[in-house]
Amino acid sequence: MTRTALQDGSGATTRPVLQMRGIGKRYGHVVALDGVDLDVNAGEVVALVGDNGAGKSTLVKAIAGTHRIDEGTVLVDGQPAELGSPAAATRLGIETVYQDLALCDNLDVVANLYLGREVRRSRTPFLNREEMERDAAAVIADLAAHLPRLDAPVAALSGGQRQAVAVSRAALWGSRIVLLDEPTAALGVAQTAMVYRLVRSLRERGLGVVVISHNMADVFAVADRICVLRLGRNAGTFLTSETTPDQVVAAITGSAEVGPRKDS
Amino acid sequence: MTTTSPAAATAPPSPDRDRGRAAVRAPHLTGPVLVLLGMAAVWGVFQLLNPHFLTARNLSNLVLQIGVLGTLSIGMVIVLVLGEIDLSVGAIAGVSAGVVALTIRDGHLPGLAAIGLALLIGCLIGLVHGTVITAFGIPSFIVTLAGLLVWQGVQLLVVGAGGEIAIRDPLVKAIASTYLPPAWGWALAGVGILAAAAVVGGNRRRRRRYGLAGASVRSGVTTLAVVAVVALGGAALLNSYFGVPWMLVILVVLLAAGTVLMRQTTFGQHVYAIGGNREAARRAGIGVRRTTIVVFVIVSALAALAGVLEASRQFSASSALGGGTLQLNAIAAAVIGGTSLFGGRGRIYQALLGALVVGSVQNGLDLLGQPAAIKNISTGVILVIAVVVDAIGRRRRLDRGAFD
Ligand SMILES: Nc1ncnc2c1ncn2[C@@H]1O[C@H](COP(=O)(O)OP(=O)(O)OP(=O)(O)O)[C@@H](O)[C@H]1O
Ligand SMILES: [Mg+2]
Numbered sequence: 318m319t320r321t322a323l324q325d326g327s328g329a330t331t332r333p334v335l336q337m338r339g340i341g342k343r344y345g346h347v348v349a350l351d352g353v354d355l356d357v358n359a360g361e362v363v364a365l366v367g368d369n370g371a372g373k374s375t376l377v378k379a380i381a382g383t384h385r386i387d388e389g390t391v392l393v394d395g396q397p398a399e400l401g402s403p404a405a406a407t408r409l410g411i412e413t414v415y416q417d418l419a420l421c422d423n424l425d426v427v428a429n430l431y432l433g434r435e436v437r438r439s440r441t442p443f444l445n446r447e448e449m450e451r452d453a454a455a456v457i458a459d460l461a462a463h464l465p466r467l468d469a470p471v472a473a474l475s476g477g478q479r480q481a482v483a484v485s486r487a488a489l490w491g492s493r494i495v496l497l498d499e500p501t502a503a504l505g506v507a508q509t510a511m512v513y514r515l516v517r518s519l520r521e522r523g524l525g526v527v528v529i530s531h532n533m534a535d536v537f538a539v540a541d542r543i544c545v546l547r548l549g550r551n552a553g554t555f556l557t558s559e560t561t562p563d564q565v566v567a568a569i570t571g572s573a574e575v576g577p578r579k580d581s
Numbered sequence: 582m583t584t585t586s587p588a589a590a591t592a593p594p595s596p597d598r599d600r601g602r603a604a605v606r607a608p609h610l611t612g613p614v615l616v617l618l619g620m621a622a623v624w625g626v627f628q629l630l631n632p633h634f635l636t637a638r639n640l641s642n643l644v645l646q647i648g649v650l651g652t653l654s655i656g657m658v659i660v661l662v663l664g665e666i667d668l669s670v671g672a673i674a675g676v677s678a679g680v681v682a683l684t685i686r687d688g689h690l691p692g693l694a695a696i697g698l699a700l701l702i703g704c705l706i707g708l709v710h711g712t713v714i715t716a717f718g719i720p721s722f723i724v725t726l727a728g729l730l731v732w733q734g735v736q737l738l739v740v741g742a743g744g745e746i747a748i749r750d751p752l753v754k755a756i757a758s759t760y761l762p763p764a765w766g767w768a769l770a771g772v773g774i775l776a777a778a779a780v781v782g783g784n785r786r787r788r789r790r791y792g793l794a795g796a797s798v799r800s801g802v803t804t805l806a807v808v809a810v811v812a813l814g815g816a817a818l819l820n821s822y823f824g825v826p827w828m829l830v831i832l833v834v835l836l837a838a839g840t841v842l843m844r845q846t847t848f849g850q851h852v853y854a855i856g857g858n859r860e861a862a863r864r865a866g867i868g869v870r871r872t873t874i875v876v877f878v879i880v881s882a883l884a885a886l887a888g889v890l891e892a893s894r895q896f897s898a899s900s901a902l903g904g905g906t907l908q909l910n911a912i913a914a915a916v917i918g919g920t921s922l923f924g925g926r927g928r929i930y931q932a933l934l935g936a937l938v939v940g941s942v943q944n945g946l947d948l949l950g951q952p953a954a955i956k957n958i959s960t961g962v963i964l965v966i967a968v969v970v971d972a973i974g975r976r977r978r979l980d981r982g983a984f985d
Binding site for chain 1: 787788790791792793845846847850851853854856857858860861862864865867926
């Protein structure tokens with residue numbers, strides 16, 4: 318990985334992989350997003366926080382291509398991008414770890430990593446299981462994701478291990494941006510730590526990472542930057558290293574406009 | 582623990598290790614072994630009650646009897662793995678048989694052309710089912726239930742007022758009543774064993790080429806041994822009567838093709854993925870609709886083929902062909918073999934195992950001169966036992982952390 322761009326104190330580069338400007342999205346009469354800006358740099362973890370209904374999932378779904386936006390512009394790696402479908406987002410190197418993980422319980426780890434993108438033996442309809450297994454093992458070793466067996470159906474895995482499979486899949490295919498919607502909501506302490514270790518290894522690989530979380534401790538443990546949404550609008554962006562949880566909570570609830578606020 | 586073996590005393594305790602030891606200590610009975618044990622019990626009981634049961638003649642008969650059911654059940658396994666069901670396969674078989682008989686008698690088609698036409702009609706019926714299911718999002722249960730009624734009606738129209746059309750075409754008649762010469766039977770068994778060896782060896786070679794840990798030698802040897810015993814034993818047994826029936830050759834080819842399709846191709850992988858988690862498959866970019874339509878085409882084509890086989894057995898197509906319990910037995914056989922009704926779990930060979938169990942019960946009770954009532958009750962009881970055993974087994978597997 319080459320880090321050509323300038324480094325700031327947090328370890329992230331300033332080479333933007335994702336720039337969203339003036340994003341608007343309505344569901345009927347509900348304005349879910351209104352003029353939202355979001356920037357993600359390569360090798361940076363951005364936490365997206367906000368109260369229930371603030372528009373976090375809507376924004377992530379817009380990036381993932383599952384929901385079309387009504388207004389605003391999106392640049393991916395500096396180029397204007399149309400994120401009209403999940404396939405379009407996938408082609409741009411954007412991978413999403415959905416809150417429900419979207420794993421097939423009856424299939425093994427390897428098959429889940431290659432779901433819908435199975436490797437075939439050259440010009441045949443036949444699966445190349447060996448190549449998939451080898452490359453899956455490499456990704457999992459690279460991420461130091463602790464999985465007991467690659468040929469075990471994921472139904473046999475713990476919640477954290479399943480999360481690790483979903484993150485590994487994103488790491489295997491995501492070349493620019495990985496989105497994680499509340500990846501630790503249902504996990505214990507140790508498994509939460511493992512997921513955030515995986516998130517950090519995605520950052521090491523130079524990917525831009527967006528994590529939605531309600532847990533301030535986790536946010537401060539993993540994120541370089543925190544982007545707060547409130548009622549569908551930007552409510553401040555903070556560098557983790559220069560902020561206290563109280564300041565972020567204040568921005569989330571809208572109780573005060575304090576602290577070293579950095580507009581993106 | 583008071584008595585500790587030296588190995589256990591020196592080895593550091595680890596959860597993985599303990600799990601492995603527990604698994605070794607309590608050898609579990611996996612699905613197919615249980616089904617085989619069940620079948621051995623069924624065979625033992627019938628043999629005790631009637632010594633004619635385990636004769637070459639009767640077992641050869643059994644093979645002919647399960648050809649139709651096995652063909653239907655292969656399709657049923659595929660559609661059940663997808664997480665759908667097809668209630669119309671019996672009726673499709675009836676339509677197909679009627680089409681063959683009618684086009685030969687009134688259309689003067691050669692046998693092969695009539696069969697081709699029947700299979701084509703089977704494919705079209707599946708295309709209609711799959712399209713209606715995917716285009717309107719209607720459950721396959723309802724669509725194929727409607728299909729059952731529609732195609733039974735069509736069958737009555739095709740067969741006509743007489744209720745039966747005799748078949749005189751030599752090819753169609755030959756399918757279910759021709760046996761391979763003994764030498765061919767042995768050769769076929771040999772080909773089967775060589776093919777199995779090639780698959781096992783090829784897998785090991787490919788894994789080595791990709792630098793992966795080799796598949797366990799034990800499972801490879803077990804596979805080969807099972808194939809060899811079944812192939813040679815089957816050939817010896819059948820050759821001591823009339824020989825290996827064409828019907829069995831057809832069934833084995835279908836089983837092999839179905840296994841390759843489901844286990845080795847992206848299509849099969851997608852069927853398992855959709856059956857396991859439809860929404861995840863969709864988000865992963867798998868063509869759920871296209872795959873569903875293709876599955877229903879395959880099931881209906883197999884049903885049409887089953888109709889041809891049954892017509893060949895009866896030398897005629899009647900309005901009753903494919904009716905009665907055949908449809909439900911096809912589902913029962915797949916489930917008894919170990920295929921889940923809830924999608925994502927099932928193997929093609931389970932169609933054969935299930936068809937063998939159902940076929941053995943029917944055949945054995947026939948030998949004992951029992952009426953249809955007793956046959957239906959017995960099949961139903963076995964179906965319940967199979968599902969209960971499967972439910973218990975699944976709970977145990979989940980507890981142990983294994984799942985298949
Ligand atoms: N499919 C939908 N149809 C109508 N309104 C929707 C839909 N999805 C979201 N909304 C509305 O859009 C707004 C933003 O919702 P969103 O799911 O993005 O919030 P969130 O920040 O992810 O909240 P949470 O923390 O509860 O997940 C809410 O007012 C919500 O009610
Ligand atoms: Mg949300």
